[in-house]
Amino acid sequence: MKLAVVGGGSTYTPELIDGFARLRDTLPISELVLVDPAADRLELVGGLARRIFAKQGHPGVITTTSDLDAGVADADAVLLQLRVGGQAARQRDETWPLECGCIGQETTGAGGLAKALRTVPVVLDIAERVRRTNPNAWIIDFTNPVGIVTRALLQAGHKAVGLCNVAIGFQRKFAAQLDVAPSDVFLNHVGLNHLTWELGVRLGGPEGADVLPKLLAEHGDAIADDLHLPRSVVDRLGVVPSYYLRYFYAHDEVVRELRTKPSRAAEVAAMEKELLTMYGDPALDEKPALLAKRGGAFYSEAAVDLASSLLGAGGSRYQVVNTYNNGTLPFLPDDAVIEVQATVDGNGATPLAVPALDPLYAGLIANVTAYEDLALEAALRGGRDRVFRALLAHPLIGQYAYADELTDKLVAHNREHLAWA
Template identity: 85%
Template structure:
């Protein structure tokens, strides 16, 4: 089996490599190709990846290349984990929206739109080149904004599935709180990428007992603290929202916080510098502890599980993925990309039925879906007016004066990445 990771020079790749090594019985990889245009980073990360495989006794071969076409040729699956513009672009996404009083974040609000505009054309070009060399390859997208990027891929006819680590993170946290093994936890997970709610926590599978009320009663304070939301809000909602919902439920509070501290991009850039220094040590043959603070917890386990389900029909029978709605949420269009539990197999994910969604959550989901439609239109066709329409539609913006100013700032900060600007 051959897997290719586009963006393989990322400092986060050793986390993925560690998962591939530990879970080799679930996903037997014969050849792993890391593709990245940065030769220096790729050399460091590739060398560490080979040492991790060697230490854990993985027999697979690791290849590094900057040649995308060669890297994806013959691949059974291609994982996308790229960041167009690097941390410098992320730094901008997280700062200029704050100048307008709006949240600065790389996947939500104006910053998220900027990232989508930079990313969608690049990802579609990669996918077309994958299709030319191997039309049967699965594309697993971990590149943010996952929902918009996955919809772009599916709309263009690619065999694509979107992946996020939020659900597996909640699964692991709830399992620890309840003192059970993670596979015992099944989440009633519903919404869009980075806009989801855990409306049920079941023991043993989709038909298991819902212990969410007990979880909130016994551990609500710990969960609320982790989400940085009031315990009383969780009790009133009766669900556990994704931590990204804090940008909606406490927007002004978050903006005040972000204006008084360094950006997350600056923190990550400093970590990356130190990680690359560590990776250069020829004696290092395991992921360093610092990597745990880089973000994307449990991504490797989720990626292995998803790839195994798509390629071999093994892995977990149900997984939380981003895929077409196809009537699962009746208040959304069929071609909306939602993030829900799905039955997995070689033919791809099939979303499980979802109980009626509370209007409090359905309304926000529908509004953000409308924004994502407009955002994808702007990414595919360009133009200042399309950018303005997407920003005006976003629930965190919604005022024409803000949308006008944010449109000008977005274009000014991203002109080099926008072919139409």
């Protein structure tokens, strides 16, 4: 079995490598190719990756290349984890929206739109080259904004599934609080990528007893602290929102916070510099503890589980993924991409049925889906007016004066990545 990781020079990659090594019985990889245009980073990450495999006794061969076509040739699955423009672009995404009093964040709001505009054309080009080389390969997208990118891939006819680590993070935390194995925890996880709620927490599977009320009663303070929301808000909702919902539920408060502290991009850039120095140490043969602060917790377990199921090697029966709606949420079009529990096998992902949603959640999902429609149109076709329409539709913006100013700033800061600008 051959896998290729596009963006293999990312500092995330050793987390993925560690999971491949530990879970080799679930996903028996014989060849792993790390693909990245940044040859210097690729050399450091590739060296550590080989040492991790060697230490854990994994027999697979790890190679590195900056040649995309050669790297993905004959791959059974291609994982996408790229960042167009690097941390410098992320720094801008998290900065210029704040000048207008709007959230500065890399996956939602104006910054999220900027990332989508930079990313979608690049990902579609990669996917077309994968299809020419190996039309049967699965594409697993971990590249943000996952929902929009996955929708672009699916609409272009690619065999693609989107993946995020939010659900598996909640699963692991809830399992620890309940003192059960993670595999015993089934989440009623519903929404869009980075706009989800845990409506239930069931033991043993989708028909198991819902222990969410118990979790909120016994661990509500810890859950609320993790979300940076007041306990009273979580109790009134009676569900557990993704921490990304704080951008919607406490927008002005978050803007004030972001204006008074270093950006997350600046923190990550400093962390990456330190990590790359560590990766260059020939004595290092395991992922360093610092990597846990980089983000992407449990990404490797989720990626292994998904790839294993898609490639017929096993994997969990139920997994939270990003895929076509196809009637699951009846108030959305079938070709909207949602993030829900699904059965996953060699044919792809099939969402499980979802009970009728409270309008509190359905309304916001519908609003953000409309924004994503317009965002994808802007990414595919370009043009200032399309960018403006997407920003005006976003519930975190929604005023024409803000949308106008943010459009100008977005184009100015991303001109080098926008073919039409």
